[in-house]
Amino acid sequence: MKLLLLEDDPKVADFITKGLREAGFVVEHTTQGEVALSLAQSEEYDAAVLDIMVPGLSGLSVVQTLREQKNPIPVLILSAKHTLKDRVSGIELGADDYLTKPFSFTELLVRVQALIRRNSLNAEPTTLQYADLEMNLLSREVFRSKHLLQLQPREFSLLEYFLRYPGRVLSKTFILEHVWDYDFDPQTNVVDVLVSRLRSKVDRDFDTKLIHTLRGVGYVLKL
Amino acid sequence: MKLLLLEDDPKVADFITKGLREAGFVVEHTTQGEVALSLAQSEEYDAAVLDIMVPGLSGLSVVQTLREQKNPIPVLILSAKHTLKDRVSGIELGADDYLTKPFSFTELLVRVQALIRRNSLNAEPTTLQYADLEMNLLSREVFRSKHLLQLQPREFSLLEYFLRYPGRVLSKTFILEHVWDYDFDPQTNVVDVLVSRLRSKVDRDFDTKLIHTLRGVGYVLKL
DNA sequence: CCCTAACCTTTCAATTTTGTAATGTTTTCG
DNA sequence: CGAAAACATTACAAAATTGAAAGGTTAGGG
Numbered sequence: 001m002k003l004l005l006l007e008d009d010p011k012v013a014d015f016i017t018k019g020l021r022e023a024g025f026v027v028e029h030t031t032q033g034e035v036a037l038s039l040a041q042s043e044e045y046d047a048a049v050l051d052i053m054v055p056g057l058s059g060l061s062v063v064q065t066l067r068e069q070k071n072p073i074p075v076l077i078l079s080a081k082h083t084l085k086d087r088v089s090g091i092e093l094g095a096d097d098y099l100t101k102p103f104s105f106t107e108l109l110v111r112v113q114a115l116i117r118r119n120s121l122n123a124e125p126t127t128l129q130y131a132d133l134e135m136n137l138l139s140r141e142v143f144r145s146k147h148l149l150q151l152q153p154r155e156f157s158l159l160e161y162f163l164r165y166p167g168r169v170l171s172k173t174f175i176l177e178h179v180w181d182y183d184f185d186p187q188t189n190v191v192d193v194l195v196s197r198l199r200s201k202v203d204r205d206f207d208t209k210l211i212h213t214l215r216g217v218g219y220v221l222k223l
Numbered sequence: 224m225k226l227l228l229l230e231d232d233p234k235v236a237d238f239i240t241k242g243l244r245e246a247g248f249v250v251e252h253t254t255q256g257e258v259a260l261s262l263a264q265s266e267e268y269d270a271a272v273l274d275i276m277v278p279g280l281s282g283l284s285v286v287q288t289l290r291e292q293k294n295p296i297p298v299l300i301l302s303a304k305h306t307l308k309d310r311v312s313g314i315e316l317g318a319d320d321y322l323t324k325p326f327s328f329t330e331l332l333v334r335v336q337a338l339i340r341r342n343s344l345n346a347e348p349t350t351l352q353y354a355d356l357e358m359n360l361l362s363r364e365v366f367r368s369k370h371l372l373q374l375q376p377r378e379f380s381l382l383e384y385f386l387r388y389p390g391r392v393l394s395k396t397f398i399l400e401h402v403w404d405y406d407f408d409p410q411t412n413v414v415d416v417l418v419s420r421l422r423s424k425v426d427r428d429f430d431t432k433l434i435h436t437l438r439g440v441g442y443v444l445k446l
Numbered sequence: 447c448c449c450t451a452a453c454c455t456t457t458c459a460a461t462t463t464t465g466t467a468a469t470g471t472t473t474t475c476g
Numbered sequence: 477c478g479a480a481a482a483c484a485t486t487a488c489a490a491a492a493t494t495g496a497a498a499g500g501t502t503a504g505g506g
């Protein structure tokens with residue numbers, strides 16, 4: 001994990017850099033906003049920690065510019081001021097979190113890790129797969145063993161949930177909530193029917209079945 | 224653009240590194256396959272140039288491992304041998320191109336640039352936008368000025384083409400070929416009707432119209 | 447300024463997709 | 477073993493989507 005640090009105070013910079021390196025991060029440090037901006041644009045970094053108060057281009061301007069360029073890099077703003085106004089403007093300009101000096105190193109570390117975790121969770125994949133099943137969310141094509149399956153929208157949606165939670169049991173309630181957005185039981189067997197239809201396309205012509213029933217519990221995608 | 228180079232011969236490595244740096248690339252060089260592999264896994268690099276014959280883990284093994292991990296980094300294999308067998312096995316293991324020594328530097332440069340260009344062209348975006356229109360290809364949601372539009376599949380497909388080719392005129396023939404996959408004229412006004420339906424959702428409630436007609440030519444998405 | 451071709455919109459019909467219900471099958475438990 | 481519950485499948489009906497046709501509107505050339 002590679003971090004970008006913008007901080008002009010040598011003591012603070014040294015303190016943060018050493019700590020983060022010990023925690024296993026690769027840290028690139030600069031004292032100038034302009035440099036931080038161009039480094040961040042290289043898209044090599046997993047997150048940036050920016051001090052607001054530096055000579056030249058401020059941390060706030062850096063975030064603002066990055067966001068205007070649709071750069072999604074997670075940004076943590078550091079500031080000596082802890083007025084509500086500053087905090088708000090940092091977040092409004094697109095920063096993901098805010099920390100006021102003085103702070104403990106642990107506090108910083110926890111926040112940085114949270115930012116990175118949140119970011120990688122949010123990074124949606126464009127293809128999902130399990131065993132010989134492959135789903136391309138962009139082209140909306142589904143293959144089993146290189147063979148194209150022709151799924152209807154509802155079937156596609158259900159299979160998407162199976163692939164997002166492989167090996168996990170999806171209850172009928174879960175399926176109703178997610179595939180239909182119902183928060184009530186429609187008193188019919190829609191789910192059973194949909195599962196049946198999906199199976200006829202995904203499993204019928206293949207020896208190894210992927211969709212399994214857990215009586216009284218739900219359905220699972222597994223080998 | 225950042226490149227990874229695996230090459231144990233110091234002279235060759237120096238020659239390649241200098242040349243590529245002059246051409247504007249950032250080059251990271253290692254002589255060990257194991258190191259190359261772990262660097263490539265960091266996903267910081269835009270392409271990798273790997274020599275087959277290095278002590279330890281060979282370039283071929285590196286590609287193979289990367290591909291098993293579904294890492295799509297473009298790889299150019301370098302080798303002293305130029306037997307067909309080697310060339311084939313390199314490509315089979317997932318390399319994107321192959322170059323045999325000796326080679327001119329220009330030749331290498333051209334191939335590396337081609338690899339990167341091909342790769343970035345293939346990188347499908349997950350959102351398309353033009354002016355205040357935003358389409359998310361993954362969630363299949365479309366917004367105009369933050370307001371959700373409810374599009375039917377055919378309408379979505381047409382708008383997708385408009386957004387992929389903003390400012391470009393799409394002829395009725397183009398639309399029939401791409402949205403319907405017809406290579407003939409169905410002798411009806413399906414296209415007119417679809418454009419009309421799309422307009423009623425995209426433009427009707429807004430002052431600035433985005434879909435414009437070019438009489439006798441086709442339709443354009445523009446401000 | 448009028449006529450024609452191109453385009454726009456509305457309505458209706460065909461098709462596709464989805465939901466409901468009925469019936470058959472399997473499993474579990476007394 | 478038999479009954480009940482859970483599940484599977486099929487057939488049919490309803491709803492949604494799409495395609496065709498018809499009639500109205502606009503733009504441009506003669």
